[in-house]
Each structure stands twice: as structure tokens, then as C-alpha cells.
Amino acid sequence: MREFLGYATRLALFCSMLPILLSASTERADALPPVKLAVFEFELEDFSGGASILPANPSDFEQLKHVTNEARQLIAQSGRYTVVDVSSAxxxxxxxxxxxxxxxxxxxIALKFGAQQSLVGFVTRISRMEYxxxxxxRDARTGDVVFNQQTGLRMGAIESWNRGVAWLIKNRLLQNPD
Structure with missing residues (x-):
């Protein structure tokens, strides 16, 4: 009986301290410094029927710049990452x-700029209206892929590229606990 009471006392003490221990670990996780992330310019991978015969469209490159800026802004606003400038790469x-x-x-390349991770993004054109x-x-030190996602959506016009990037960042990257 005495042994049981000793166990019960220890268990009660542990249970009373559990909320304190959990809040301390949560605070520690919230206090982690943001990850330094090199976000490179988004690229276009064109598999459409006219890709090999039509010249590159300047509006595609302009839209890729918008997509890159959208990604950098959303990632920086999250507080989880610090975007590293790689414009001089x-x-x-x-x-x-x-x-x-x-x-x-x-x-x-990201490691040379002091980043801990690198992000390479691209838009795949399947047809003129499907992307x-x-x-x-990647981990900048090891080169290992630590996150890899795509929309899986077949989006309309090139203006939808931003929505695809925003959706991936908000619903996949920032929802990912790692």
C-alpha cells in the first residue's frame, strides 16, 4: 500500500507539472530563430505543343518575377523564414x-550566401491554359530535399501562377510542422 501511495504521489506531482513542461517546450519552439532561406527566381518549364517553335513570351518572364516576389513576400511575412538575397548569384x-x-x-549557391535552405520553384506549362x-x-549544407510540393491544380491563365504559389506556401509549406 505504501509503495502504491508513493507511486500515486509521484504521478500526481508529474501531472501537476505537465502543463508547465508543455508550455516551456512550446515557448522554446516559438523562440527558434527563423530559417535563412534563399528563394531563387521561379523558372518556366514549357511542355506545351508550341514550346519548341514559338519564341519565349516576355509576359511569361514578367509573370515569373511576380510569382517570385509573391513567394518571397509570403515567406518573409510568416516569421518562420528570413529571405536571403541571392540577386547577385x-x-x-x-x-x-x-x-x-x-x-x-x-x-x-545558397550556402555561399549564408542561407540554411534553398527554394527552387517553377511553373510547368502543360498547354497554353494548363499549368x-x-x-x-533543400538543406544548404547537405543538399537533401526537405520539402517538395506541387499544386496538382490545372490552373487557367498565367495570372493564376501567383494563386498557385500562394496556395502552396499557405497550405503546404507553412502548415508543415518541420
Whole structure:
């Protein structure tokens, strides 16, 4: 009986301290510094029927700039990330807008700018009215992919690219606990 009372006392003490322990761990998680994230310019991957015969449309590149700015703004506003300026990056894959095909070279570039992670995003044109938006985040030290999502939506005109990026950031990236 005495042994049971000792156990019951310890259990009661633990249960009374549990809210304190939980709030301390939550406060610690909230106090983590934001992750330094290099957000590179979004790229266009064009699989549409006319991609090989039509010249690149300047409005596509203008829209990609809007998409990139939208992504950077939403990510920075979250407080979870600090966006690292990579505008002076001069690697060939950055200049050629082909980071999505460089097998993780973005991680090394991001690391040179002091980032902990890198984000490469791209819009895939399936047809002139069908697009998907995708981005992946890599650990800058290891090159490992830590986040990889796409909309899976078939969005209309190019103006919808921003909505796809905003949806991914709000509903996937920022909802992801890691």
C-alpha cells in the first residue's frame, strides 16, 4: 500500500507539472530563430505543343518575377523564414534559369550566401491554359530535399501562377510542422 501511495504521489506531482513542461517546450519552439532561406527566381518549364517553335513570351518572364516576389513576400511575412538575397548569384544555372535541372546545385549557391535552405520553384506549362506550380526546398549544407510540393491544380491563365504559389506556401509549406 505504501509503495502504491508513493507511486500515486509521484504521478500526481508529474501531472501537476505537465502543463508547465508543455508550455516551456512550446515557448522554446516559438523562440527558434527563423530559417535563412534563399528563394531563387521561379523558372518556366514549357511542355506545351508550341514550346519548341514559338519564341519565349516576355509576359511569361514578367509573370515569373511576380510569382517570385509573391513567394518571397509570403515567406518573409510568416516569421518562420528570413529571405536571403541571392540577386547577385552568378552561377550558370542561375543565369540560365535551370536550377530545377542542376541536381541540387542551388544548395551550394545558397550556402555561399549564408542561407540554411534553398527554394527552387517553377511553373510547368502543360498547354497554353494548363499549368502547375511546384517548389522544393533543400538543406544548404547537405543538399537533401526537405520539402517538395506541387499544386496538382490545372490552373487557367498565367495570372493564376501567383494563386498557385500562394496556395502552396499557405497550405503546404507553412502548415508543415518541420
Amino acid at each position: 552568378d552561377a550558370e544555372a542561375v543565369r540560365a534559369h535551370s536550377l530545377r535541372n542542376c541536381d541540387g546545385c542551388d544548395a551550394g 502547375t506550380v511546384r517548389f522544393q526546398i
